[in-house]
Amino acid sequence: MIQALTRTIAQDLDHWNNSPHRKPLLLRGARQTGKTWIVNAFGASHFTHVARIDFMRDVDARALFDGNLTVDTLLRSIEIYTGVPVHPESTLVFLDEIQECPRAITALKYFCEDAPNYHVIATGSYMGVSRHEDASFPVGKVDMLTLHPLTFTEFLANAGQSALADLIREGDIASIPAAFSPRLADLLKTYMMVGGMPEVVLAHLNGASAHETRAQQLAILDSYDLDFSKHAPTRLLERIRLVWRSLPAQLAKENRRFVYGVVRPGARARDFEESLMWLDDYGIITRVPCASALRTPLSSYADPAVFKLFVSDIGLLGALADLDPAIVLNGSAIFTEFKGALTEQLVCQQLVAQQYSPCYWANPQGHAEVDFAVEQYGKIYPIEVKATVNLRAKSLHVACDRFHLDHAFRMAMTDYRDEGWIANFPLWASIGLRAYLKQTD
Template identity: 55%
Template sequence: MQRTLMNDLFAWKARENRKPLVLKGVRQTGKTWLIDEFGRSQFKDVVRIDFMQDEGARTIFDGDLNPRRIVRDVELRVGRQIEPSTTLLAFDEIQEAPRALTSLKYFCEQAREYHVIAAGSYMGLALRRAGESYPVGKVDELTLRPLSFEEFLRATNGDPITDVLEAHDLRALESLHDVLSSRLRDYLAVGGMPEVAQAFVQSRDYVECRRLQRQIIDGYEADFSKHAPARILERMRLVWKSLPGQLAHENKRFVYGTVRPGARARDFEECIQWLVDYGVASKVPRVDALRYPLVGYEDVSSFKLFCVDVGLLGALAGLDQKVVLDGSRLFTGFKGSLTEQYVDQQLLAHGHSPVYWSSSNGTAETDFAIEKDGALLPIEVKAAENLKSKSLKVACEKFGLSRAVRTSLSLYRDEGWLVNIPLWAIGQIDGLA
């Protein structure tokens, strides 16, 4: 599979003022594979230390954090020489060795000639527990997310159709609307976790995909038990399990009472933050005005909470495999939950930080809004071909916005103030709206 983030790694290697790189992402998104592929194609050698498998390697960082002393000890441990210009030095599962992360500050200040990548899941939380400081300003950072729809499409249908989509030539794709809609249904069921997507490419077996999704979920829940404070563990699990129910509401705003009757925000705020920091959930805050900058209008008390991956959300919900095979039910069932989850996932994958807006009296709401080229763009998600967009019109008139996006199963059409983008093309919103 091809990962778009590989291009960012190429750019990092070529950068004159390159710093050590921290590659973050939730477990099972393919960080180790990406580093190995990058190293194989760009370096003569890759020296990778996995701190989860090789616990003894953590002792390398027990003494001083002089980079050249660290490199020497790594060379002794692996029996190979590390050449600054031709060797990629990778610290994998770095959350298991917090002082190794701290050492990146000194690689940046004293030994920037080395190509150093640190990869880890559960990054921020493990560090807070260990009491080690994060090397703020001393590292470059990238986040690896599940496969975007474009990456999934490239793996399932090849380069030609994906290249045309990424070139924003939607007119050339109109005759392939049925093919792209079919691949979108697959993506909503399979999701973007690399192992699951690879299994689907090889077998087209939805049952096997669901088995692998359950394994990943079990692994996440085991991590909760391993890392979360015991005092919030049970509440974390309740929030995690409540995600399908939260998104099944007509109004997908997070409701504490769905987690547990009578629940209050203060009982669950820390649990939610742990899930977000760990990477298995993403928070979309409400704004009370669509004005720039959006962050200045956030209402911290209201938000939507999405899962890291649309396929995992289906598995959490116990979505029947028959729904996967029935295209119309997949898009209209579950009250559009999978569709809105999918759009959030694509916006994040393409570098956006979405919010949503609702009027104070609750009569109008946009599903998402993003900042684009210095302007604000409200977005409405339609699970089928219902093209009514009353709330978008209200939002545009209220805040003086000249452009809005509706995404649905309909073909691309530009009506001036409103542009309809097919759901299978919403990841290309920057070039289409």
């Protein structure tokens, strides 16, 4: 029985802990990505004491931050409230669900300035941390990390395939023998069904059936819907739900550009833009804007009004679409059903986890379209995603010729092969792209 999952963000927490320039750390992420668990585990392994306040549960604790934000007073109050001794080197001060106490967000500034020798970690959702108008966000006074759902390499490592996970994570794609491709393809199919939500992954690894893991995914979706009701302005609630529920239909289109009319016939951008912003802040969607040109800096060519929309987790997309898990798991069906939507979702999710801000490009004069483009080391890399073994690359040719790009990627169910201007990149290797480029640049 697996009791806990291994997460690569633990290495980032070690780096933060050992940094001589350490500031209070704000760990952000969507709900149920495992923020509380990872900080508790880190605290237990690195400190004698963990003084934790959960502002969601410990409502009374919010009053500790109502008055003067003098650090000595706050630390003494935290010590009394938690019953845990608070010492600079041996205690982790853990402010969980900090978005529920806006004044605690402001207090992080004073922990940075007046108590830099203390170890302070706060966790919060994207939405809660960014949307409190009555709180002053401590810009420049906090270190920040983001916890995503498990990536494919994290899934592999927890499934007993650490050696393969390390090769992919290190960008050593060329050194992985083709003999392992069938195993990696099968595990990828499983990952595309299970997704990366920690609770679902843990259940799967402990023998839960596809039906049971789907039930857990649906429970997470239900909890999101309850959060919509709790946190969203009443005037936006129904529109938020309409946008959220439209995502499978948006991605099922041949052209996956977000269309407001799919949300509601006759709808316009002004009707749903605020709802999209709310879901973005909540952390469960990813906007991929259309770039007018594949030139650096890529962000300056991104059109925020034209975009594709993806979900934070591929398993949740399958549940939201009511996609039968058997379609995902049986044979090669995963790579032909749902018109490649899951395949693009997979690649997008792995790119975001590598801290890319992907765009896409569509040629206004023709039918060429590049599914994603990322920027690294001042270079633009176009990416075409194929749901099957497909070696055509017409759109990549057009893009590379038009914008004088040196290298492109075709991600498909194929073995790795570098052909000079283009690399055939297995879908299971998409999470290793940044490390691969670091090696080959």
